[in-house]
Amino acid sequence: MAFTNLLISTCAILLLLNGCATQSTIPASVGEGAVTQKVPTAQVETPSPEKKAKPAEGSFEPDTLYALLVAELAGQRKRYDMLLSNYLHQARKTRDPGIAERATRIAIYLKADKAALAAAMLWAEAAPEDTNAQQLLAIQLIKAGQFEQAMTLLEAIQIETGEANFEYLAASTKDLNQSERNKILTHFDRLLGSYPNNTKLLFGKTILLQINGRGDDALKTANALYELKPDTRNQLLRIRLLHQLGKTKEALKLLTQSLQEDPADKQVRLLYAQLLIDTKALPAAYKQFSILVEQNPWDSQLRLTLALLAMENNQPDEAKLNLTLLLRDDRFAQDAHYYLAQLAEQQQPEEAITHYQQVISGDKAISAHAQMGKLLLMRQQKSEMQQIFRQSRIKNPDNSENFYMLEADLLAKYGYAQDGIQLLTEALNQFPADINLLYARAMAAEKTNDLAAMEHDLRIILGKEPDNANVLNALGYALADRTDRYHEALELISRAAQLKPNDPAITDSLGWALFRLGNYQEAIKLLEKALAEFPDHEVAAHLGEVLWATGQYERAQQIWDKALESKPDSLIIKRVLERLNPEQLK
Template sequence: MQFFRLPASLLAVILYLLPACTQQGAAPDPKETPQSRMAVSGGGEIAARPFPIDTFYTLLVAEVAGNREHYDVALLNYYRQAAQTRDPGVAARATRIARFLNARRMALRSAQLWAELEPENAEAQLAATAELTLAGELDTALTHAEKALALGGDAPLQSLAATAVNNRTIAEKLLPEFRRMAQQYPDNNEAALAHAMMLRATEQYPQALAIVRQVQEQDPDLLDALLLETHLLVDQGERTEAVQLLEKLVSIYPRESRLRLQYARLLIREDLSLAKEQFAELVKLHPNDGNMILSLALIRYETGDLDAAKPLFERLLVLRQHESAAHFYLGSIAEDKNDASTAITHYRQVQPGNDYVEAISRGTRLLASAGELQHNRDWFTELRRRHPDQSEHFYLMEVQLLSKHEEYQQALKLADRALEKHSDSGRLLYVQALLNEQLGNVTAFERGMRQLLERDPDNATVLNALGYKLSEDEDRLDEALALISKALELRPDDASIIDSMGWIQYRLGNHSEAVKYLQDAMEKMPNHEIAAHLGEVLWVQGNRERAMEIWQQGLQINPQSKIIPAAMKRLQINESLEQHASES
């Protein structure tokens, strides 16, 4: 942004005040100041009026700051003087600087002041329209847009409409205003397309499409109309027609990125290979556009072309765009190639966002698999220090990771330590209880579950877990049945609770009832543990062929299951499942 040319009003003040400044520094009396007029670049004229000496120096400092690229100082001075002097030239200057610096609050207030001071200035009305649109004040923005149109300006009505289309209530409220403006300016394609956009937002697709095609008759090469037509075709379920139209348009306008991007996006669902070609063309057209590069990289990644995806993700790191996504997928590619060290390095550089937790999960899992437990502890300690509000979550992740690798004693110690800091955490208390159960400390397990039920008597998960554990004790079967029954009342379609009910019925000797529950649970959620239970009950009933089939099914679901072999051993079954499978 250049600051070399002073606004005409300020230049007039400088010309007026400079002689006075050579005197004894006293500010001239405004009453004694003659009115003058001076030419403004562009052919117009503007009335110059004097400013107090303090204002003059403040604006002069602003211009000097601008020339030295201290734009924040320039903006602050102009912004304050615009409000103080209410001079339209100063307000305009403040607006332009604020918009250049993307200082939205100052830009909004300056633009509104400028539009108020110069109601017949189309540029002022357009500036106010744009800033009010960005601020979401759409009603007021429309008022200024209409003033700009009346003054012969080209109001950004499509941008205004685009802000409203994602909110059905707002779209319905503003639709009559857009319709009225489209009728008032029948030759204005901007107004017509904005009206069509609002009709689309309220799902009046045929009416919107009719307007778009009418605009195309007036201007066949208007890309906004062509793009909107493709969106409307998709809205009406005519995806094939939209794809065919875009294919034709891309061939006519090969360098129009908006058309090609819409075409590529539609092809993602229709033809991934062709979509990849289109994104490759887009990257050629925009070699430094991170969005295009990321889209092409993701398609290549999803189609398994990792070698082609990798340099694209690396390119994003060079451009410093979408760096977290690039690190995440480069980590995933390295992991796929069994390069754990490189994968961990990338995962550790993923920043908070969509892939953050997954990157941590993958990275710490790789470290645990390599036996690097101390590195994991250091990583989780760093995470808890960096994100104290997420401390409980990271404790849980670390505990669960240790449990997965059967480091139960260390996991329990960590859960104990975590509960010292998060004593109100029901999740940590639940995990601690499960670890105690895993380590054979049934008393501590039950104590933890009872504490949870004191806090939340209707917690079906806890009721089920405690009831299932108590079902192992012959003397507490009735107590177990009561707990599981209450859990089932609370969640009658939960397969894990239905499984528990089937198991307690079996423990009570009600085999037929047990089979009904267990078959229902297996249908709802095929699972190796449910298969172990159902197979055992069927075996005891004498339906051994079916029992073997169910166990085989369970092992297909989880070949590493320890529960099914344990059930067979308990029943002293010597027949191998492999032999049974081959005979079947």
Template sequence: MRQSLQLIFTLAFSWTLVSCQTAQVKTAPEETASASTGQADPSRQAAAPEGGVPELTEDIVFNLLAGEVAAQRGALSEAYDYQLRTARLSGDATAAERATRLALHMDKSELAVEAAALWVELAPEDLTARQLLVVMLLRRNADVPVLEHLKAIVRISENKDENGFLNVMAAINRELKRESAMELMRKLVLEFPGDPRGGYALTIAALVDKDFAAAEREANTLVTDHPDWPKGYLVLSRVFLAQGDKAGARTLLADAVGRFPDDPFLLSAYARLLVDAKELEAAYEQFLRLEKVEQEQGDASYWLGLIALELGRDEVARGHFLRLLEIDGRSDVAAYYLGRIAEQRKESQQALRWYQRVEGGEHRAEAELRIVRLMVATGESREVFEWLQRMRIQYPDQVVRYYLMEVELLREHGTPEQVMALFDTAIGALPDSNELLYARGLYAATQSRVDILERDLLQVIANDPKHADALNALGYTLADQTNRHQEALDYIQRALALKPESAAILDSMGWVMFRLGRYPEALDYLRQAYEKLPDAEIAAHLGEVLWVTGERQQARQVWQEILDKTPESEHVLEVMRRLKI
């Protein structure tokens, strides 16, 4: 009787679950070769009938079941021997794969190579088997010849519509040094002189290693050898961008789009570069071309909608997002922006309906916040609080976020006492929430309650000594609102050690230096902060120190840069009023 060997595997596994504790494992029949030798008696191999399913023999069933029992008992070496023998007797690749993974689990490389080689022999088109065998061979000996296996990986990948050269690179990069991997890759590429994907893989590998000179060299060779392959120009543009050469990338892509006007990847890359350069009209035209090429994809519609919004063409944007909703199923993204458009048109109920359709994705939190604000603006304050309470019950893993949304609502429409009462309730329910403690501490600082800020932020720091933001907030507030400047410096130094590139922390360091009377150091830190983030608060601090140190023209220049952008900037106007400017 012939049965599916895979079915027998499944039945064997189920059988061992209930019987391995009591089953007596008999010794393998004497006439069969020892499983540990891995040598099968050719005369006892199961004959495979038509369809490739072998006839089950006593030896196959015994070795299969014995291997499963051994694995259940934790006797992995025995299990390996039985699985390997099962594979040899039956010609079934599943048993060889199991033997391979058992050997890997035991960290026995020689046994793993033996089993993987059999796995490849029994399933020559199995990509995983080939890749795993290559990895193990190279792990044992970097000079072992594996080129034939690599060529097979390329061929098998091609049948799967994958770039086999990238699959090869992923395998050999794990075991070889970069130079050796690239050398082996070049040998492989020479075996496929008409295939541009080899040069593409070499370029990507060099990019990953940040060897931009090599990447540019490989990409230029690729474009020269295969001028009619659009992806060559695309990867060369990535090389330019990786080196900060946006102008070079743009020139290259503009030319490539002219040569290949229907290539979606080139059109998309070129259009995004135009967006980055703030050339929105030109970008819009390119995305219109992409939309015709993509037809039912939707990416172009998304970008067209964003650009139209930025250009103030709300009705046009609305059409693009409705199309996105129809063809791409990206309902969360489309609904969010359709809500924004309705909100700008003062169509509050329509906006609410759209925002309520945002059930996930990156815009969910913002959509919910806008729901809250719209409901309050339309006089539905009680309904908002009830909705937030329902959300806390419905989504317990998001309870902190909903508490903070209610806090924000009360900050705008309630009293400080109501805000603090809500914080007390929330933290009473979640006493270890660093997020709530941190938020209450920051709010307390706005109410000149340094005692509450200090208590809460010290608790956050006790919970997480590497909470740089809490260290910085505590240090800055002590520097700004108290005379405990040396203590403030200690907290800010700890924060800066954790986040040395943070503009906010550099600003705090500059401010505490100013409060300590160390003006040159204060200017150094504040200039660094302003260079990284030219916002109003940092400008106010930098301008004040410049003013106090006699650099009044520079101070005015810094403040004016902010006022030109935001004439109502309270940070800058407050310091100018205080200094009577």
């Protein structure tokens, strides 16, 4: 490396230790010394001016400078394990507050909680008068579940500065049991004895009471807090508590009063609109979101909610206008395409298909492709559907397996089962160890009555996961239903039942296998239990058939009739009726 470049890099480190964070991209999960997974890139938090690390006193040893230089270069090259571990090691070695702060902030951003706690302890020890260091240590102690230690530290901060963050501690107790929260509540009450007008303590106590299910006490505390500090935040806290206590009319009244005082308050109007949605007053909610969007025209989340409310209120033109505007925002474009497709489905299916195929990632990608595939196959456009799925797998390789399985399922449903099996074989050539693909191919083979192929794939899965209850059940049920290997079927299903004793699907299979073995009474008990827990038409078909076999014809017909009321197109029940009671179909 040229000397000039080394000097520039070294100077950059010294500047960084005075508070300037390097803009390196970091993954989100780092242990104390090693990266464990990749995440989307993001910047390490740059400390705000009041949170900058203090300049290091004196000069660093050459090996420390070199280690920090290597760390920063590693960060630029996405070697995040080295970035964090070098900083943490040098923080331990030098006890320098600047290095310790940098290590702490990197670890916090990476969600490396153990490393963050270790670094925060070093920073707080090296800078005992730095309130930011002490506050961050308290937060890390809370994250580690060390609430007593955190509370002790926050008390010390409160005595020293009067600025302890009790609110975060209170909000972090939701996963504790009530007894543990009561201990912390006792600490809050003791401190309130010394600081009765501390609004952060009162806010934190309100949250603790709310989490503990003491809504009335929480509201009393929130009212006392609002009297001390009548700001929007504390007013909204009171209003949310009123709503949770079922006093929504009173909450809406307070919101109306607040909006009269300040019509431009976004948070107040947003809560007002949300409560209107909760009370099913959708036209009124639409009006409030219209005002919000008018006041905040660049807030895409508000605009999306407005569009969805327009759809609910049967205002398709308004919905389409707002969704079309959202296409300009990359963060919301796929959501916009999805809902524009829904609007177009009935009258303009080609336009719907165009919109659906734009949704290639996110939580709506599979649903969008399912609807698009259905529309294309209904129009006999199989090759067009296959081409779109191929393109989607290329554009979003992380979702490739799901696209394969969905396409195969669509092909099977619309009469192209062999094409679906061929597609899944292609997928397994690409992802040979994928158990979900193997299972999907096994289920596709079952639909074509190729039980040998089905059993082959399920046995492969069981070779890798012998305690996979769903696979044990699927194979056992197929053997009970399609072959005379009843004892083998019962053994497989019994193993599944041991693994998942309360699964109604497995209970149904167990009952069906016992019926095949001639144990009618035990079969009826199990099938009745399965139907009570999971009122599915297939379970009803099974129970009805066993009842019929025992001469309980009227009860069997009642079971089938009830199932057909909820699913009149059930082929399973209709096939049973064709075999056993064709007169009922007439």
